[in-house]
Amino acid sequence: MGTTRLVANQNAPAVGRRERNKQEKLARIVSAARELFRDRGFAETTTQQIAEAADIGTGTLFLYARSKEDLLVLVFRDEMIETARTAFASLGEGEPLLDQLLQVFIAMMDYHQRDTDLARILLKEIMFPDAIGRQSDISELLDIIFGGLADLIAKARKDGRYGQGAEPMRVAENLFANYYFSLLTWLGGRITREQTVSRLRQHLAITIGQAL
Amino acid sequence: MGTTRLVANQNAPAVGRRERNKQEKLARIVSAARELFRDRGFAETTTQQIAEAADIGTGTLFLYARSKEDLLVLVFRDEMIETARTAFASLGEGEPLLDQLLQVFIAMMDYHQRDTDLARILLKEIMFPDAIGRQSDISELLDIIFGGLADLIAKARKDGRYGQGAEPMRVAENLFANYYFSLLTWLGGRITREQTVSRLRQHLAITIGQAL
DNA sequence: CTTCATTTCTGACTATAGTCAGTTTATAGC
DNA sequence: GCTATAAACTGACTATAGTCAGAAATGAAG
Numbered sequence: 001m002g003t004t005r006l007v008a009n010q011n012a013p014a015v016g017r018r019e020r021n022k023q024e025k026l027a028r029i030v031s032a033a034r035e036l037f038r039d040r041g042f043a044e045t046t047t048q049q050i051a052e053a054a055d056i057g058t059g060t061l062f063l064y065a066r067s068k069e070d071l072l073v074l075v076f077r078d079e080m081i082e083t084a085r086t087a088f089a090s091l092g093e094g095e096p097l098l099d100q101l102l103q104v105f106i107a108m109m110d111y112h113q114r115d116t117d118l119a120r121i122l123l124k125e126i127m128f129p130d131a132i133g134r135q136s137d138i139s140e141l142l143d144i145i146f147g148g149l150a151d152l153i154a155k156a157r158k159d160g161r162y163g164q165g166a167e168p169m170r171v172a173e174n175l176f177a178n179y180y181f182s183l184l185t186w187l188g189g190r191i192t193r194e195q196t197v198s199r200l201r202q203h204l205a206i207t208i209g210q211a212l
Numbered sequence: 213m214g215t216t217r218l219v220a221n222q223n224a225p226a227v228g229r230r231e232r233n234k235q236e237k238l239a240r241i242v243s244a245a246r247e248l249f250r251d252r253g254f255a256e257t258t259t260q261q262i263a264e265a266a267d268i269g270t271g272t273l274f275l276y277a278r279s280k281e282d283l284l285v286l287v288f289r290d291e292m293i294e295t296a297r298t299a300f301a302s303l304g305e306g307e308p309l310l311d312q313l314l315q316v317f318i319a320m321m322d323y324h325q326r327d328t329d330l331a332r333i334l335l336k337e338i339m340f341p342d343a344i345g346r347q348s349d350i351s352e353l354l355d356i357i358f359g360g361l362a363d364l365i366a367k368a369r370k371d372g373r374y375g376q377g378a379e380p381m382r383v384a385e386n387l388f389a390n391y392y393f394s395l396l397t398w399l400g401g402r403i404t405r406e407q408t409v410s411r412l413r414q415h416l417a418i419t420i421g422q423a424l
Numbered sequence: 425c426t427t428c429a430t431t432t433c434t435g436a437c438t439a440t441a442g443t444c445a446g447t448t449t450a451t452a453g454c
Numbered sequence: 455g456c457t458a459t460a461a462a463c464t465g466a467c468t469a470t471a472g473t474c475a476g477a478a479a480t481g482a483a484g
Binding site (some may be wrong): 166167170171173174176177178180199202203205206207209 | 378379382383385386388389390392393411414415417418419421
């Protein structure tokens with residue numbers, strides 16, 4: 001590109017690539033990645049294709065996302081947050097705790113089922129945050145999930161719908177661990193959705209010390 | 213290697229590469245891989261190095277292991293099985309269930325702590341068996357762990373040390389899910405071993421419905 | 425406008441897991 | 455031994471995530 005300096009002012013459109021600001025660029029990257037991931041799947045999409053679709057260089061892509069996996073989380077993070085928020089918000093107040101938990105987890109499960117790569121990578125991100133990079137910060141999502149679960153447990157306790165003494169946060173972790181175990185077993189293709197829900201219900205019941 | 217046919221009978225040692233049978237080759241591969249993984253770590257070892265150390269072609273390596281990750285499991289599977297067996301075998305008969313569970317999980321945890329890559333990939337293998345390949349069959353390991361846990365629960369129930377009604381296998385899964393969650397959180401570097409054990413104890417107690 | 429420093433961008437390049445068409449060896453039947 | 459078929463092996467090759475040295479843009483100060 002040794003000639004760029006001379007050519008640029010003659011051939012390029014009046015509004016070049018560079019004056020678009022970072023915000024716009026990020027938006028284009030995320031939008032391009034979303035479309036490609038949806039159309040072709042994660043593994044079948046190359047970072048080159050994403051860069052090309054976003055009209056940037058390959059190197060630039062990695063200034064906005066630390067890795068391809070980071071990009072996946074970046075693309076779907078907001079949707080996941082929205083899914084979790086909605087799930088918690090649409091719970092009936094006085095319902096049995098087990099039903100509430102199941103509703104929340106099934107909503108998240110069904111979301112993840114659409115993209116197994118996302119679920120897998122999200123687990124990795126949760127467990128090994130530095131493995132993917134910090135640009136896709138999912139602490140907000142985790143706060144919503146763990147906070148929401150802990151709240152449900154604390155509330156149920158107040159209302160006398162749940163009596164055990166363990167810390168709500170530990171119970172929330174326990175529930176989440178079992179949710180993820182069930183989800184991944186399902187995504188692994190070993191069992192049907194129905195069986196998964198049935199097992200999940202049993203696991204949740206065990207955790208909150210409730211007979212089925 | 214167009215000259216191999218002529219040269220082989222003159223230069224090569226009386227016993228060439230080819231007559232060594234598959235068993236020996238596999239042993240050499242696993243041995244070479246183990247040494248390299250231990251010395252340099254998983255990520256820093258290339259499949260080329262392993263092939264070279266085992267004195268085979270790069271392509272041949274992938275006839276014996278479907279992937280590099282498969283190879284890692286292949287290398288450490290027997291040790292893991294031994295660790296789990298020993299952990300279950302060395303339990304006192306009448307001990308409280310919670311103590312028994314904690315002993316087993318701590319033994320496995322300490323084994324995995326030596327190699328975080330192994331733990332991570334093993335989780336993947338458990339959840340997505342086809343992603344890595346089937347040559348490293350870990351069903352024996354899983355049978356030992358889940359069967360062992362279910363047995364402990366069933367026995368404790370008979371002896372009146374544990375009273376809940378859920379299926380032992382579901383309880384075992386629940387316990388395992390929480391073990392893995394704790395293990396990975398630990399390996400993720402967020403908390404100390406002490407904190408991990410403390411949390412694990414709480415999670416196990418929640419699952420078996422026991423106050424601490 | 426002209427430096428100069430800083431930020432942003434770039435694509436040729438590197439590194440390596442895994443493949444595959446072609447080669448060699450083993451086995452079986454004669 | 456000889457031929458034919460199958461099994462095992464090989465390494466040059468492919469594909470692609472991520473890097474990095476340098477180019478281009480931006481902004482500040484004069």
